[in-house]
Amino acid sequence: MSFQGQSLALTSDGLAAAASTLNVQVPEIWAVLSVETKGTGFLPDRRPQILFERHYFSRLTNHQYDATHPGISNPIQGGYGAIGANQYLRLQEAYGLNQDAALQSASWGMGQIMGANHKAAGFDDAASMVTAMTNSEDAHLAAMVSFLIANRLDRFLAAHDWASFARGYNGPNYAINHYDDKLNTCYQKFQTGTFPDxxxxxxxxxxxxxxxxxxxxxxxxxxxxxxxxxxxxxxxxxxxxxxxxxxxxxxxxxxxx
Structure with a gap:
């Protein structure tokens, strides 16, 4: 799998559709995107931004590869190494062992939706989600919107309850990285009405x-x-x-x- 598709940038239609569906304004959308991937969903080589989670792969493969491939299969979260293209080296190693588990074990695109959450994101399987992610940032955003609604996180985003949103979106350890504070800071910045052109x-x-x-x-x-x-x-x-x-x-x- 090349992980390269049309690689189209975010459009005004995609952004407007997301805001309308979530019943929020544009600043809320940009706040989440900015914290997750610094506002861009693709690497310079046209592949979607990803982060490979070794503890997901370990769990999804019943720890079969923990001993032989500890760098990409480990019950303990972490060991990410460098971001960017390096994450695809980790993904490819896992992909050679179990394709579906590998795709489910990475977070994808602007909203960094886990492949394991493909159903909540609106897809039948992880491979279909990944294909959509290779094509456009509009698809990245649409997947994020579906995930938020499926997990009832849209209400927290609309209310600017950043702690509750962070807990549901980033996990129970969100406070370690000040995820909620970062969301609020970005929101306050974009609330002035200055958005990326x-x-x-x-x-x-x-x-x-x-x-x-x-x-x-x-x-x-x-x-x-x-x-x-x-x-x-x-x-x-x-x-x-x-x-x-x-x-x-x-x-x-x-x-x-």
């Missing part, structure tokens, strides 16, 4: 896919983004303006989208 953000994501570094995925058209845009425009023989418009986005969009 989705066109700029999409351009940043697609620039990264093509090997041009925008210096972060934040939806802000800063100097790093302008420099990356100019470099890309030069590479395709277009006058380097540094401006993000429909023509640029069309040129940047993944060819298989």
């Amino acid at each position: 989705l066109n700029v953000r999409a351009a940043q994501i697609y620039l990264q896919f093509k090997g041009f570094n925008p210096n972060g995925i934040d939806g802000v058209a800063g100097p790093g983004t302008a420099s990356a845009v100019k470099a890309f425009q030069t590479s395709i023989g277009v006058t380097p303006t540094g401006i993000i418009d429909d023509a640029l986005l069309a040129a940047l969009k993944p060819a298989d989208a």
Whole structure:
């Protein structure tokens, strides 16, 4: 499994649908996404953001591989190693042992939904969920929305009861990492009405896919983004303006989208 699909960036329609379904406003959505994956659902190589959980794999395989593959099968949570592409090395090791258990043992996309929670996220199996996750951040967000509703966490999000939301979404040890405080801090930031510009953000994501570094995925058209845009425009023989418009986005969009 390549774990690469269309890799489309979040759209205004996807964001609006999530807010409407959850009966919340945009700041609440961005607060959760920012805490979970710093606001982006894909790695530079177009694969979804994941975190492999060895204790899930251990449990789902009845501890069969604890002795022989302790790095990816262990009843004790932890041992993550580096984030990013390294998590796929861990996933691939597990995938070679038990495909379904491996997919269930990783958290996926912008909302970091565990594959084991595929039914709550709206899918018949983990593989179907993963396929959707490879295609778009809109699918990431839709899965998160389904999970929140299935677990009745939408009420806590709407009420800004960050502790209760964190307990249900991040687990009983949420306070160790100040998960609830981080949610509140992000919410207060976005409540001012300043959100990531989705066109700029999409351009940043697609620039990264093509090997041009925008210096972060934040939806802000800063100097790093302008420099990356100019470099890309030069590479395709277009006058380097540094401006993000429909023509640029069309040129940047993944060819298989």
